[in-house]
Structures are given as C-alpha cells and as structure tokens.
Amino acid sequence: MQLQLQHTVVGLALLVPNTLALLRFSCSQLVVERLDPLVNPGVTGSPHIHQIIGGNTFKPSMDPNSLDIPSQATCTTCTFADDFSNYWAILFFQARNGTFKRVPQKPNVGFEAAKGGMTIYYTPVISGQGKVTAFKPGFRMIVGDPINRAESNVPRQLTFTCLKDAYTRDGETKNFPKQPCPAGIMVNVRFPTCWDGKTLDPPDHSSHVAYPSSGTFESNGPCPATHPVKIPQLFYEVIFDTAAFNNKADWPADGSQPFVWSFGDKSGLGNHGDYVFGWKGDALQKAMDSNCNINCPALKSQTIQQGNQCTVKDIVGDNIEGWLTELPGGMAVDK
Template identity: 70%
Template sequence: MQLSLLSAAAVLAPEVSALLRFSCSQLVTERLDPLVDPGKAPSQHVHQIVGGNAFKPEMTGDVPSQASCTTCEFADDFSNYWTAVLYFRARNGTFKRVPQMPNQGFEAADGGITIYYTPSYNGQKVTAFQPGFRMIVGNPTYRTREQASRYRQLTYTCLDQPGTRTGETVEMPNRPCNYGIMANIRFPTCWDGKTLDPPDHSSHVAYPESGTFESGGPCPASHPVKIPQLFYEVIWDTRQFNDRSIWPEDGSQPFVWSYGDKTGYGNHGDYVFGWKGDALQVAMDTDCYITCPQLRRQSFQTGNQCKVPRVINEDIDGWLTELPGGIPVTGSPTKREEAWEA
C-alpha cells in the first residue's frame, strides 16, 4: 500500500518536498452543519463528515478534549472536515445518493476524504491553525462560472482511472467518468493572524495577493500570515450511473449536490481545527512528506470503527422523490450540444 500511496502523491504534487497526505474514513452522513446552522437539527442539506467524534449540531470549547476517537490516520487529528453529498437524479426525477469510495493508496478506508496539509512550496514556513480556528471555502448558492471564479481551485476531475489528475473543471463533468468524479477543494492560504472564526467563517482567510500558494504568491497586507494549504479530495463512485440511457433526455449531466446545485459551481467545504497540542505545527516545521514519524498513526481498521450515531431520523439513501429537506434543484442544464458525445 505504501508504494502506491507514495506514487500517487508524486503524481499529484511532483514539485512539493513536504506535505501531509492521509485518509479520514466516514464518520457520519446527515443534515448537520455546526458552522452555518449551529444547534439546528436538521440543518439545510446533507453533509458527509470525517474526523473526530466530537462532531455534533453545535460545537463549542476545545474540540480535541471532547473527542475519544478519530476516523483519520493521524491519531492526534480530531479535526472535522466535511462537504455536501452528491445525488444522482434519474430520468423519472427520483434521487439516489452517490456512494463515496476511498482514494488510491487508501483502499482499506471506509470512503471518506483524502486530506492534504502543504506547508510550503518555496521554503517559507507556515503557521499552523490555532485552537478554535474554523473556516469555509466556496458558496452553495453560486450557480454561474463568474461566481465560482471568486474561489480559486474548487474543481472536479473526471476520473478515467484511479490515478487521473488532469483535466480539472469548475463545473460538474458532463460525460460518464469511468472511475467516478473527484471533487477538489483547496482552501485559502493567508490568515489575518488574529480572528479564529468570524460570523461568515471565511473573511479571516484570503488567497495570495498575486499568483497562488503553489507559485509562492505573497499574502495581502490584510491577511499577512501564511497558513498551510488545506486540500480535500473526495471521490464519488458514479460508475453505477454511467449508463446514458438513464440520464436526462436532453443530454444534461445527472448529478446534483444535496443543496440543489446541478452546475457544480456551488462546490464548497468546511473545516473545524482539532489537532491535539502542537502536533500539526510540529509536522509543518519538520517538512514531513507523506509519512511523518513525529506524528502518531493508527490503522485504517481503527479509524473505520470510529462513528457517531445519526441525530436526524430520515431516509437519505433510498430512491427519493425529492432531495432531503425538500431542497429544490436549480441551475441551467448542460445542453446536449455541450455534452459528451458518445
């Protein structure tokens, strides 16, 4: 397994000499969102969550001290990472949740998310996230390319094989993908240095003033502190839905996010920091690459056993006549002439 993991990482980031890349198995999937809808059960739309078992409708206080297990490979990472859930909409208008599948090199994991923390691309050090730090990237209300361009590098990869890492698009892929659809979620890498969690959960972070984190672009004066690049890869196993005869008759792609987005432009991700002690800063300072002897690890099997029970009693897995919560589907369909030609 280790050889395939290292090989995959080399393909993903050949210019990087330091990064953490690890798997976090599924913790729970349901309509909860302690950032946007704290205390509400249910929240607006379905999310899939990984990480520590302190996750609940409202999260306050010190996260690591409230968790007793984590689904992540690094045993001191009790953070929570989550995204929306993808659904297939059949020709008759019904919906079916698309299952997740583990990434290449993490086949023993229970679905989940592949997490990256990249400390530097040019030798500059970063400041690890602090206790109480939280952030959101992307906006679920966006339905146009122009809106989506406000957030850099929230993309999709149509996987022709497990190792495909080219051809990223900002909209949902419009052709059958042989090995599923991967959502790529890259967070901003500059921090104002003082705010842990503003009301909008995003104004305290920013993208580089010019260029990108990868190119060593400088941070803006308003957000001078460089933080690690946090990056999610989520693979949706769309293979059972690749038969175009069950796709919409107009040739548009059939996948819809749980918040009703069929364009893909509303792609977004949420993060609650929960590393124990200074473990993450140690990893960032020692330029760990994939494996990190300074950090405690646990097996996939141990991580797979960490779960929290669902709070909301509703069907999110069967064939549904509407998205959970009654969320309407919005966005312009992809026309046949723009779709993949068989």
C-alpha cells in the same frame, strides 16, 4: 500507512509540482446526517445533508467557547490519531424519472477507508523555504459558496476531475463533468493559505483567510498585507463512485449531466468546503515544522482499520438509503 508508493508519488507530482513535503492521509466516514454546526449552529436538522469525517465530537452545536475538541473527542476516523477536525461533503444522482440516489464515495488508491471518506492534505510552503503557522484552537473556515451559480465567482482552487482511471489528475473543471467518468468524479477543494493572524471564525467563516495576492500557492506567491500570516494549504480530495450511474439512458432526456449536490446545485458551481479545526496540542505545527512527507514520525498514527471503527449516532434520522423522491430535508433542485 498502506500506500502503493510508486503510483502515489506519480499522482502527487502531477498534483503539486516541486513539492518537498506534505501530509497526505485518509479519513473515513463518521456519520451521514443533516447537521451543519458551522452554518446552522445548534440546529438539529439543517437544510441539507452531509457525510462527516473526522473526530467524534461532531454535533449540532460546536461552540469553540464551550467545546475543547481535542480533549473531549475519544476517537477519529483519520489516520493521524491527533486529528479530531471535521470535514464534510455529499453528492446525489438524479435519474430521468426525477428520483434521487446517494452516490457512494470510494477511497483513493491505497486508502481503504470505510464508505469512502476523503483524502486530506496539509502542505507547508511549497518551495521548502520559510514556515507556516498551523491553525489555532477555535479556527474554522469555509471556501466556496453553496448558493453561487456563476463560474466567474468560483476560485480556481475548487474543481472537479473526471477520472479516466484511479490516477487521473488532469482536465479539472469548475462545473460538474458533462460526460460519464469511467473511474468516478473527484472533487478537489483547496483552501486559502493566508490568514489575518487574529480572527478564528468571523460571521461569514471566510473573510479571515485569503489566497496569495499574486502568483499561486504552488509558486510560493506572497500573502496580501491584510492576511500576512502563511498557513498550511488544506486540500480535500473526495472521489464519488459514479460508475453505477454512467448509463446515459438513465440521464435526463435533454442529455444534461445528472449529478446534484445535496443542497440542490446541478451546476457544480456551488462546490464548497467546510472545516472545523481540531488537532490536539501542537501536533499539526510539529508536522509542518518537520516537513513530513506523507508519513510523519512526529505524529501519532492509527491504522485505517482503527479509524474505520470510529462512528457517532445519527440523531436526525433521515432515510438516505435506496431511491428517494426528494433530497433529504426536502431541498429543492435548481431548475
């Protein structure tokens, strides 16, 4: 993995204090289109658009009863070649004249992923004491709520970082930053770390997982009795390259921040993460048991350049290039 190790270690120390082991890797763009097999299964043309990363089994219907993701995938955009999971997010800028332009993503330092993508973390027990149970085939989850607009309802694990430079890791907020960010906006999504031990994907995609009942994941807080099984902390970092949109003369006349999620949220409080598990065999469990630290000899790897070559065809065909008069799918923007 091509890492600038000194800066990476500093960044990780700020991000996950006292951590002993974690997987940290790049996943580049697979496709950008209006599909959501988790919330709108079988629908070609879901309400809002996403940038998808991960395995090339991504399609409108991903029924775990009929789709064996690892055996049917032929490539992945992720550095660890046995990870055929899917992850997604997308952001737009709304100019003063009301038009929209997609905000490009850019990679973290040392991760030269095509068209941005994400940095993915899987972290076992922070203290190094005890084991975690890797996700099982058919496991899916969502954290956060795209229709939420109340700060009190946002978990502390869903935040934004206004990047002063590529290594900024402080000053996280639950709302979109209200000022221009010199090096972009980083979206941070940390998933729950406790599982009920039996449910792979409930109707709400979230009630089978929970955060620690007291303390935090970082302090090795205990899981609630209802969700007793410790699972890896899945964590996304997505950096949106907002530099081209930092001229406040282009921002709304009232001075409010100009960014909007593809589902119409201008507050940022609808920040959420979707996850479809797709690791091959017991690869993720081996990595967690091995306490791999970034690089992981227990896993099959590919170069970032190889991952960049994995794509799927956009079957919806929305126009997302240049300036748009509305969000893809005609999604309304919050007033």
